[in-house]
Amino acid sequence: MLALKDVGKTYPNGVHALERFSAEISPGEIIAIIGGSGCGKSTLLRAIAGLDRASTGSVTLDNAVITSPHAKIGIIFQEPRLLPWLSVADNIGFGLADLAADARGERVASALARVGLTDKASAWPRELSGGQAQRVAIARALVPQPEVLLLDEPFSALDAFTRRDLQDHLLDLWADTRPTLILVTHDVDEAVVLADRVLVMRPRPGRLFEQITINLARPRDRKSELFDTFKRRVLTALDRSLDRSVRDATDKSSAGEAMWW
Amino acid sequence: MAMTVDLPALEQTAAPRAAPARWSRFARPALGLLVPVVCALGWELVVYLGYSNGRLVPPxxxxxxxxxxxxxxxxxxxxxxxxxxxxxxxxxxxxxxxxxxxxxxxxxxxxxxxxxxxxxxxxxxxxxxxxxxxxxxxxxxxxxxxxxxxxxxxxxxxxxxxxxxxxxxxxxxxxxxxxxxxxxxxxxxxxxxxxxxxxxxxxxxxxxxxxxxxxxxxxxxxxxxxxxxxxxxxxxxxxxxxxxxxxxxxxxxxxxxxxxxxxxxxxxxxxxxxxxxxxx
CATH class of the missing domain: 1.10.3720.10 (MetI-like)
Incomplete structure (x- = not known):
């Protein structure tokens, strides 16, 4: 159980990025955090990762208070952040330095096979496409078998087709060990495809605005009516979070708006 | 029928293209040597032909x-x-x-x-x-x-x-x-x-x-x-x-x-x- 209690963050320059954010997230749950820019999404994610300390409140994972990066919490950033001097295989095995070489090799080989990059094992990161590099980053984060995996707009730099592929692929990988996933995104479509629960945030200062539970069976059909209904609900909540004029929830014209920022 | 005629023609055009590529691999560094070598040979010739005694600038x-x-x-x-x-x-x-x-x-x-x-x-x-x-x-x-x-x-x-x-x-x-x-x-x-x-x-x-x-x-x-x-x-x-x-x-x-x-x-x-x- 990951518990966020009154998490707040004020940066040294006085920017009040996040205020009293509380949520309880069960093991294996998939959470999407969505909101306008400046709503503290990334701040929240970095606090959960232990990369930045919260100014107020606490993040606890199974009763352990998180103040620095934790072995059970992995993170995938917007950019792959592969180490350019390591081969693809060595990048994936980067977090397994404590393991004996043969055990590490086995884990890396199975992870490579799982993300479909076995033939790229000895390639350099610069030889990968954007989608392949992000797959390596996903494998690197999953190979130490984290209980919580944080994703900070992981697919936003990719083209629409690759993004869709990787969303499906991520769900597929998630099913292996079912870690908790917390995904920060700008993409309503992505939130509704992946998440059990969408947390809509409100900017200045960032705080939780609304929670929307997506009780759709997986795999989800992006073209179904029900899917559109959930998308509209998220879009409506987003509009309200920014005090925009509330659109009619049944208005078909907003349904095609896949990206939102 | 048209395809079987086209294929050999393609091969023919591809073959001579490989040769200049191999040539340029040696030619490129050699190009850098051209100026100093020509200068050196030129000066050698000037001294050899007696246009200069080469005392201050020896060949x-x-x-x-x-x-x-x-x-x-x-x-x-x-x-x-x-x-x-x-x-x-x-x-x-x-x-x-x-x-x-x-x-x-x-x-x-x-x-x-x-x-x-x-x-x-x-x-x-x-x-x-x-x-x-x-x-x-x-x-x-x-x-x-x-x-x-x-x-x-x-x-x-x-x-x-x-x-x-x-x-x-x-x-x-x-x-x-x-x-x-x-x-x-x-x-x-x-x-x-x-x-x-x-x-x-x-x-x-x-x-x-x-x-x-x-x-x-x-x-x-x-x-x-x-x-x-x-x-x-x-x-x-x-x-x-x-x-x-x-x-x-x-x-x-x-x-x-x-x-x-x-x-x-x-x-x-x-x-x-x-x-x-x-x-x-």
Missing amino acids: PSKVFQTIVELAKSGELSRHILATLWRVGAGFALGVIAGTIMGAISGYWDFAKRLLDPTVQALRAIPSLAWVPLFVLWLGIFETSKVALIAVGVFFPIYLGVMGAILSVDRKIVEVGRVFRLSGPAMIRRILLPAVLPAYVVALRVGLGLGWMFVVAAELIGASEGLGYLLLDGQQLGKPAQILAAIVIFAILGKLTDWLIEVAAAPLLRWQDAFGAQGGQ
Whole structure:
């Protein structure tokens, strides 16, 4: 159980990025955090990762208070952040330095096979496409078998087709060990495809605005009516979070708006 | 039917295209040699045909002959070894001091505030200005020469290492933090590989300055070394000897630079840069 209690963050320059954010997230749950820019999404994610300390409140994972990066919490950033001097295989095995070489090799080989990059094992990161590099980053984060995996707009730099592929692929990988996933995104479509629960945030200062539970069976059909209904609900909540004029929830014209920022 | 006719035609056009590609692989470096070789041959011809006596500017054959004579008498190897020893010792000292100081200043902000202004102020002094002081302090023999070379090598290494550490991508360092690397592991697994390309450049710049300063050191007062050959050639009016020493300096400088490049190449194969693509 990951518990966020009154998490707040004020940066040294006085920017009040996040205020009293509380949520309880069960093991294996998939959470999407969505909101306008400046709503503290990334701040929240970095606090959960232990990369930045919260100014107020606490993040606890199974009763352990998180103040620095934790072995059970992995993170995938917007950019792959592969180490350019390591081969693809060595990048994936980067977090397994404590393991004996043969055990590490086995884990890396199975992870490579799982993300479909076995033939790229000895390639350099610069030889990968954007989608392949992000797959390596996903494998690197999953190979130490984290209980919580944080994703900070992981697919936003990719083209629409690759993004869709990787969303499906991520769900597929998630099913292996079912870690908790917390995904920060700008993409309503992505939130509704992946998440059990969408947390809509409100900017200045960032705080939780609304929670929307997506009780759709997986795999989800992006073209179904029900899917559109959930998308509209998220879009409506987003509009309200920014005090925009509330659109009619049944208005078909907003349904095609896949990206939102 | 049309396709079976087309295919051989395609093969025919592809075959002669491979030949110019192979030719250009040799032609490209050869192109760089064209100007110096033509100049040398031209001057050789001018002297040979008697348009110039070649006394002040000896023809290449005379320079080559001087090198051979020096080599035969054993003089050449004595001078080369003396110079190489000085450059080697000075370079090693400069690299060690520059690497340690640069690493401390790059890694630790307090040390940078404390040390960097002083180092930068010292850097502003033309290094040759140290010569009288070094001679007074360290004597006129080897120590002062090695010290001068070490000073010349120190600054580019210091600046290179410090700058490289300061410019390591914060995002990459964060990857190390996420995997909870300890301080030493962070240095070994993230910082060292990240600064290596800039470090190799700093080493090459430092070595170049080492060669520059060995000449200065040997011109000041030496009884052996390539710099001494230069001075001896000037004082006794032997331009061929001066040119011979210059040619050997060029060869040794290029050779040692090449050694660093070759030694570092396997460590830098990962680089994704314009220069790493094989000089296209």
